[in-house]
Each structure stands twice: as structure tokens, then as C-alpha cells.
Amino acid sequence: MPKHEPVLLKNMLQPGYTGSLADYERAGGYQALKKVVGKVAPADVTAMVIKSGLRGRGGAGFPTGVKWNFLPKDYKGTKYLCCNADESEPGTFKDRQLMERDPHQVLEGIAIACYAIGAETAYIYIRGEFVLGSKILDQAVTEARAAGYLGKNVLGTGVNVDIWVHRGAGAYICGEETALLESLEGKRGLPRVKPPFPATSGLYGKPTVINNVETLANLPHIVNRGPEWFASIGSPPKSAGTRIFCVSGHVKRPGNYEVPMGITCRELIFEQAGGMRGDKPLKAFIPGGASAPFLTPDHLDVKLDFESVAQAGSMLGSGGVTVMEEGTDMVWAALRLMEFFHHESCGKCSPCREGSSWLVQTLRRILAKRGRMEDLETLVQLCNNIAGRTVCAFGDAEVAPILSTLKYWRPEYEALIREAEAHRAHELPMAAARH
Ligand SMILES: Cc1cc2nc3c(=O)[nH]c(=O)nc-3n(C[C@H](O)[C@H](O)[C@H](O)COP(=O)(O)O)c2cc1C
CATH class of the missing domain: 1.20.1440.230 (NADH-ubiquinone oxidoreductase 51kDa subunit, iron-sulphur binding domain)
Structure with missing residues (x-):
């Protein structure tokens, strides 16, 4: 039994769970979509997400519902949602697991976000090397369309939401949200000068929201269990919820660990990931992917939440924790x-x-x-x-x-x-x- 209750990884930790639509439904899947589509006003879904305190899991940690609110209110034309599944940050491998092992959780999150922002089309921009993940997602989209969760007239409510999986060509920069948009439009993936921000001029010049896979996968749980429940996990108010940390390097048990934000670096490295391989002392670790400054053993009691890691001079970033033992050059x-x-x-x-x-x-x-x-x-x-x-x-x-x-x-x-x-x-x- 894990010490901390998993939320996003819960289904896949059940023996025999395949990630099929039938398995997902048996585990309560798509209940959140049924609860909101056509029943809760889109603005209220956004308000719920703001209340939960959910912040982006892609790197910058921007409050998710607040970002959705930047879309022009009275705009009646096409809007888009892009799910950022590029995951190319060295040491980061959580989105891959979410997509390969529980794809419908991601799709349900995307459908809820589309409904909230009024987008009928979502693209999953998936890292080119994730061939398996893109096949699994394609299959899951087909299943979800056949079951009426996606496509025209979702669940008979008159709402349209469709999802397309788009494989990138293997460039790290295409994880940067505006380079992602350029690439999706068929151009070379180069970042755009901001402003204008994607919320007003994004994909094909239309209002667009870009969210990370893990961010979106949280949405069904926020709807099902309530924003108060989500806000009570982790280090609220600014670091609510769980976080999947990808621990790699010189530890005994590298892997993905979902824990409430706010546990210490020491607990993640020495309890969850089993401590140092070969029992050599810890020399250094990166707390949030290759883009985050290194920390030292003096920082082991720093809490893994947005503020504490920033105060320690680094950042939570993508959640990739790379650990290095004494002797590393x-x-x-x-x-x-x-x-x-x-x-x-x-x-x-x-x-x-x-x-x-x-x-x-x-x-x-x-x-x-x-x-x-x-x-x-x-x-x-x-x-x-x-x-x-x-x-x-x-x-x-x-x-x-x-x-x-x-x-x-x-x-x-x-x-x-x-x-x-x-x-x-x-x-x-x-x-x-x-x-
Ligand atoms: C060079 C660079 C690479 C990035 N790569 C990713 C990535 O692979 N996945 C991701 O979700 N965000 C990535 N980001 C962050 C995105 O630009 C964006 O902030 C994020 O997708 C927003 O989603 P969120 O609010 O749900 O975190 C990257 C940013 C930069 C500058």
C-alpha cells in the first residue's frame, strides 16, 4: 500500500488494469464528463478549477482556471485546446506513463477543459518518439467516439468535442507552447514573440489554451471529488494537489512517484525512491527537470512545492528529479x-x-x-x-x-x-x- 493515496496513477496500479474504455468505466471513468457537460455552465466549471487551486504541471505552474479565463468572453468563433504532450525535458517521463497506461483519464480531462472554454477541437501534440503512446491514444479516441464521449453531440447534449492526436518530429523546443502552435500549423517549430498570447491569438490565430497532460488529467478528479478536496491536498493554497515526480539517476528505485506536493526532497529520494544506489552519499539533485538549477544535500528538507523550491533557488518545473551520488563530476x-x-x-x-x-x-x-x-x-x-x-x-x-x-x-x-x-x-x- 503506498504511503500517499495516488490519484492520477491509481487506476494503473490496480492489478490487471489495461487502460481500455471498459476498465476505465469500471473504475468510475467518464462520470465527471457526464456530471458537467450540458449540466454545469462552462463558466462554473472554470470557477471550480480556479477554486481547486490547480496549477500547470508543464513547467511554469500557471493557475489553470485563471489561464482559461483569459480567453475573450464574448468571442463566438472557433477556439482550440492543445494538450502539450511533448515531454522532452531530460529526466521527465510522467506524461508518457499517463498516456500509455490510462489514456481515457487524459481524454476525459481534455473533454472537460474543451467544454469549459467552449472549444470543439483539441489537439494532443505528442512527442514524435512516443509512437506507442500515440497509437494508444488514437485507439482510445476511437473508443471514446464510439461510446459517445467524443465527437458530435457528446452524450446527446448537443455539445461537440473532438480530439486529434498529432505526433511531433522530435524537437525539444516544440514543448514551448508557441513553438508547439507553429509546429501544429505545419511550420518550423520556432517560438512566437508574446504578446499576443495564445489566449487571444493562438492556433491559426484563434483563441487557444495550452495545457500539460498531467494538468488536464487532474480535471475529472476535481469534478468528481470537488475543488475543496483538491485544495486540501499538498501545500495549499499555492501548491494544491498531488504531483508526479519522475525520479532518475543514482537511486535504488527510479520511477514515477505520485505524492502530495509539499513532501520533502528527503522523503522523495530516500523513502519513495529507496535512497542512494550503492549507498554512496548524495552529492546533487535537480528538482524539476534539466532546466531547473541544481540543489545540494543541504536542501534535502526543502518541501517539494512551487514556493519552497523557488525559495531554495530552483524550480519545481516539470517534476523531473535527477539524483547524483558522491563522485559525480x-x-x-x-x-x-x-x-x-x-x-x-x-x-x-x-x-x-x-x-x-x-x-x-x-x-x-x-x-x-x-x-x-x-x-x-x-x-x-x-x-x-x-x-x-x-x-x-x-x-x-x-x-x-x-x-x-x-x-x-x-x-x-x-x-x-x-x-x-x-x-x-x-x-x-x-x-x-x-x-
Ligand atoms: C523550452 C521549453 C520546453 C517546454 N516543454 C514542455 C513540455 O514538453 N511539456 C509541457 O507541458 N510544457 C512544456 N513547456 C511549458 C509550456 O510552454 C507551457 O507553459 C505549458 O505547456 C502550459 O501548460 P500548463 O499550464 O498546464 O503547465 C516548455 C517550455 C519551454 C520554454
């Missing part, structure tokens, strides 16, 4: 992450396009023991000239591993550079002797 870890960001930089903004290349080259030089002390200042300057100077938050994300490793493990950088200096001191007289 932190300069190498920063380089490895930086290589990912450099590879995935879409190239739209010069600071990110050019800066990511310089950051990788400088880190490689330091790691190859050819660095100089000035390189550390160069790294900081490069980071400061990228963060906050790009169209999207990618720029802020890519500097996080470098700035945080420099903050906590600067002596490791310096030791490599001192070795380089010692080599040079040794080499120069010999080179001079040759001439």
Missing part, C-alpha cells in the same frame, strides 16, 4: 546538459544560438584541462547575456546547470583549471627549449 554533468541544450537550441535568438555554442566550447576546454581561470568569468558573462534575452524561456533554462554548478561546486572547475595551469607551466619551458 559536476563539470561533466553541466557539460552533458549544456550539450543537450546546444543541440536543441532552435536558433531563432542570437544569444541562445551563439551563446550555447560558446558555453559548450568553454566547458569542453575546461574539462579537457586546457582552461584558464578567466574562463569562469566568461561562462558567467555568457550566461548573463543569454538569460532573459531570448523570445522564450529556453535561454533561462540552458544557463541553469552552469550557474548552479558554479555556485555550489566552483572548486571542481578551479581544480581542473589549476591542473591545466600546471601542464602549461611544465610545457612552456620545454617548448622554449625546442627553439
Whole structure:
């Protein structure tokens, strides 16, 4: 029996649960949709979501119902909902499990959101590599349409809601909401300058809401059990609900753990995930995906909620918790992450396009023991000239591993550079002797 009651992972933890429509209905599935469609006014569904305190699980943690309210009120034309299933943040693998193991929970959430915002069409933008997930979702959509939960005249109420699954082509940037929209429109996935925000000009220029898979999967439970119930879980009022943390790295039991927000990092790593592999001491961890600054063993008692993690100098982000044991080379870890960001930089903004290349080259030089002390200042300057100077938050994300490793493990950088200096001191007289 898990210590904390699972909500989103509950069905799939039952023995023999396949995620089929029949299984989902047996577990109470689609009751929430039946409760609201045609019975509760869309504005009241939005009010319920605001009251629950649900915040986005995709990264930024924006209040979900408040975002829905940004759609123009008197607009009678087409609106869209996009479910962000791109999940490309290194160390993050929760949406994949939700879609593969309990697809109807996601579809029901999408249908409720569509009803609340008045959208008849939703797209699930799924990461290109999730071939299995997209097949499972396609099949689930077919089942749900046949059962009258989706399509024209949902449950005989006159409401239309349809869902289309769209596979991306494998670019991390397409998880950024406006790049996602560009890609969905058939263009190259480059972020858009905001404003205008998607709420007023999104997909094909129409009012659009973009929400993460996990965010949407919470909706049936909020409807069924009430906003007060949801608001009472976790660290209310600002961090209500459970959160699926994806624990990876040097732990005994890597995997997805759904826990109320507000448990400590220590409990997640040492109780839920079984502690350190090989019982080596913990050296570092990332609390919210590769874009979140590293934390140290001193932060083990920080609560895993939006505010506490931010106060500790990092962010809850996508919920990807990557754990590193004593002995991990932190300069190498920063380089490895930086290589990912450099590879995935879409190239739209010069600071990110050019800066990511310089950051990788400088880190490689330091790691190859050819660095100089000035390189550390160069790294900081490069980071400061990228963060906050790009169209999207990618720029802020890519500097996080470098700035945080420099903050906590600067002596490791310096030791490599001192070795380089010692080599040079040794080499120069010999080179001079040759001439
Ligand atoms: C570079 C970048 C990548 C992102 N990748 C994802 C992603 O894979 N999945 C996701 O849900 N949000 C991702 N986001 C956040 C989205 O832009 C957006 O905030 C989110 O989908 C909104 O949904 P939510 O309010 O339900 O969290 C990314 C943001 C950035 C800047």
C-alpha cells in the first residue's frame, strides 16, 4: 500500500488494469464528463478549477482556471485546446506513463477543459518518439467516439468535442507552447514573440489554451471529488494537489512517484525512491527537470512545492528529479546538459544560438584541462547575456546547470583549471627549449 493515496496513477496500479474504455468505466471513468457537460455552465466549471487551486504541471505552474479565463468572453468563433504532450525535458517521463497506461483519464480531462472554454477541437501534440503512446491514444479516441464521449453531440447534449492526436518530429523546443502552435500549423517549430498570447491569438490565430497532460488529467478528479478536496491536498493554497515526480539517476528505485506536493526532497529520494544506489552519499539533485538549477544535500528538507523550491533557488518545473551520488563530476554533468541544450537550441535568438555554442566550447576546454581561470568569468558573462534575452524561456533554462554548478561546486572547475595551469607551466619551458 503506498504511503500517499495516488490519484492520477491509481487506476494503473490496480492489478490487471489495461487502460481500455471498459476498465476505465469500471473504475468510475467518464462520470465527471457526464456530471458537467450540458449540466454545469462552462463558466462554473472554470470557477471550480480556479477554486481547486490547480496549477500547470508543464513547467511554469500557471493557475489553470485563471489561464482559461483569459480567453475573450464574448468571442463566438472557433477556439482550440492543445494538450502539450511533448515531454522532452531530460529526466521527465510522467506524461508518457499517463498516456500509455490510462489514456481515457487524459481524454476525459481534455473533454472537460474543451467544454469549459467552449472549444470543439483539441489537439494532443505528442512527442514524435512516443509512437506507442500515440497509437494508444488514437485507439482510445476511437473508443471514446464510439461510446459517445467524443465527437458530435457528446452524450446527446448537443455539445461537440473532438480530439486529434498529432505526433511531433522530435524537437525539444516544440514543448514551448508557441513553438508547439507553429509546429501544429505545419511550420518550423520556432517560438512566437508574446504578446499576443495564445489566449487571444493562438492556433491559426484563434483563441487557444495550452495545457500539460498531467494538468488536464487532474480535471475529472476535481469534478468528481470537488475543488475543496483538491485544495486540501499538498501545500495549499499555492501548491494544491498531488504531483508526479519522475525520479532518475543514482537511486535504488527510479520511477514515477505520485505524492502530495509539499513532501520533502528527503522523503522523495530516500523513502519513495529507496535512497542512494550503492549507498554512496548524495552529492546533487535537480528538482524539476534539466532546466531547473541544481540543489545540494543541504536542501534535502526543502518541501517539494512551487514556493519552497523557488525559495531554495530552483524550480519545481516539470517534476523531473535527477539524483547524483558522491563522485559525480559536476563539470561533466553541466557539460552533458549544456550539450543537450546546444543541440536543441532552435536558433531563432542570437544569444541562445551563439551563446550555447560558446558555453559548450568553454566547458569542453575546461574539462579537457586546457582552461584558464578567466574562463569562469566568461561562462558567467555568457550566461548573463543569454538569460532573459531570448523570445522564450529556453535561454533561462540552458544557463541553469552552469550557474548552479558554479555556485555550489566552483572548486571542481578551479581544480581542473589549476591542473591545466600546471601542464602549461611544465610545457612552456620545454617548448622554449625546442627553439
Ligand atoms: C523550452 C521549453 C520546453 C517546454 N516543454 C514542455 C513540455 O514538453 N511539456 C509541457 O507541458 N510544457 C512544456 N513547456 C511549458 C509550456 O510552454 C507551457 O507553459 C505549458 O505547456 C502550459 O501548460 P500548463 O499550464 O498546464 O503547465 C516548455 C517550455 C519551454 C520554454
